[in-house]
Amino acid sequence: MSSPFPGMNPYLEGSEWTSFHTEFAVEIARQLTPRLLPRYLARPEKRYVVTTLGPGDDVMVTSVYPDASVAREGGDVGGVAVAPEAITAPLTIATLMPERVPQVTVEIRDAADRRLVTAIEVLSPTNKQGDGRDEYIERRERLLLSSAHLIEIDLLRRGQRPPMQKPLPTAPYYAFVGRKEQRPLTQVWPIALPQPLPVIPIPLLPGDPDASLNLQQVLDAVYQDFGYASSIDYDEPPEVSPSGAEAAWVREQIAAWKERGSS
Numbered sequence: 001m002s003s004p005f006p007g008m009n010p011y012l013e014g015s016e017w018t019s020f021h022t023e024f025a026v027e028i029a030r031q032l033t034p035r036l037l038p039r040y041l042a043r044p045e046k047r048y049v050v051t052t053l054g055p056g057d058d059v060m061v062t063s064v065y066p067d068a069s070v071a072r073e074g075g076d077v078g079g080v081a082v083a084p085e086a087i088t089a090p091l092t093i094a095t096l097m098p099e100r101v102p103q104v105t106v107e108i109r110d111a112a113d114r115r116l117v118t119a120i121e122v123l124s125p126t127n128k129q130g131d132g133r134d135e136y137i138e139r140r141e142r143l144l145l146s147s148a149h150l151i152e153i154d155l156l157r158r159g160q161r162p163p164m165q166k167p168l169p170t171a172p173y174y175a176f177v178g179r180k181e182q183r184p185l186t187q188v189w190p191i192a193l194p195q196p197l198p199v200i201p202i203p204l205l206p207g208d209p210d211a212s213l214n215l216q217q218v219l220d221a222v223y224q225d226f227g228y229a230s231s232i233d234y235d236e237p238p239e240v241s242p243s244g245a246e247a248a249w250v251r252e253q254i255a256a257w258k259e260r261g262s263s
Contacts, residue, residue, distance in 0.1 A: 004256070049126050101124070105120065137163070173191035
């Protein structure tokens, strides 16, 4: 079943994101491969960052070694005063657990010498806030100083955008194409919620024409192939909810989608 939305599906920005992010990157590589062979290879490459989540937290990257302290008898424990005689049994409370979160980059390499030609980054919450953003910015700076082109796809409303010299136009989603030979200039596609995701160019080595990537075709393939219509509860609002006119538009799209499915 197709998605209720003509472009980005805001329901994918919540708990479905980790799986969707990986599948989206793999599908980018799959769709690009026949357009690049035999001169280039497209490979999804996975790395991990460590995150620690508290109740109700967004994804944040922190140290896996929390501070330790010793509570004096009769003192404060977790901010609540507890008298020694009140403790008759040990408490069982969940600790904050570190979690390894995958980050996937699609790397386009010259098939002859495996030189990195273009890096395609699909941003995640861990790239856009906390220590994870610092890690990503360091990686981004290395790519910007290299001979590779850099493409960034940001399909998340939460978190900070990639740093630019001027403010970005207001939009919930963006695609960025940074060509090595045009730096610091970057092509930017602001994407409104009702718009289909764009077709973007994929720059390659000098003398070779750009490949093209239809981001909406990538999203639609992932949504249908992995059965997101069955795992998303469209009777509830998105976990990362739009507001105002966008929220009303989302409800209208879902109602129309349900009507199409029942007719």
